[in-house]
Amino acid sequence: MNFRLFLVKGMHPVHRAVFLTGVMSYLSAPLWFMFLALSTALQVVHALTEPQYFLQPRQLFPVWPQWRPELAIALFASNDGAAVPAEAAQYYADLV
Numbered sequence: 001m002n003f004r005l006f007l008v009k010g011m012h013p014v015h016r017a018v019f020l021t022g023v024m025s026y027l028s029a030p031l032w033f034m035f036l037a038l039s040t041a042l043q044v045v046h047a048l049t050e051p052q053y054f055l056q057p058r059q060l061f062p063v064w065p066q067w068r069p070e071l072a073i074a075l076f077a078s079n080d081g082a083a084v085p086a087e088a089a090q091y092y093a094d095l096v
Contacts, residue, residue: 005011006019053062 006016006023055063
């Protein structure tokens with residue numbers, strides 16, 4: 001219903017944005033469910049399988065898991081970069 005109204009000619013762009021928000025509210029729930037189901041399945045697979053450190057027969061040195069702190073820092077910074085400005089704007093709006 002919202003998407004059909006989104007395509008009506010002559011509608012103001014602000015109203016189109018409101019209808020698009022309605023469409024995304026219906027689409028986001030199945031996407032979140034798929035994300036949660038896949039991440040749960042991946043966690044179960046990792047919990048039930050033994051890690052393989054020797055990938056080839058008669059391998060002399062193991063292949064250890066690698067920790068990449070720069071990727072963790074980049075993920076943290078990108079999350080903060082998205083969340084902090086929104087929180088600051090809301091705090092400012094509450095003051096005004």
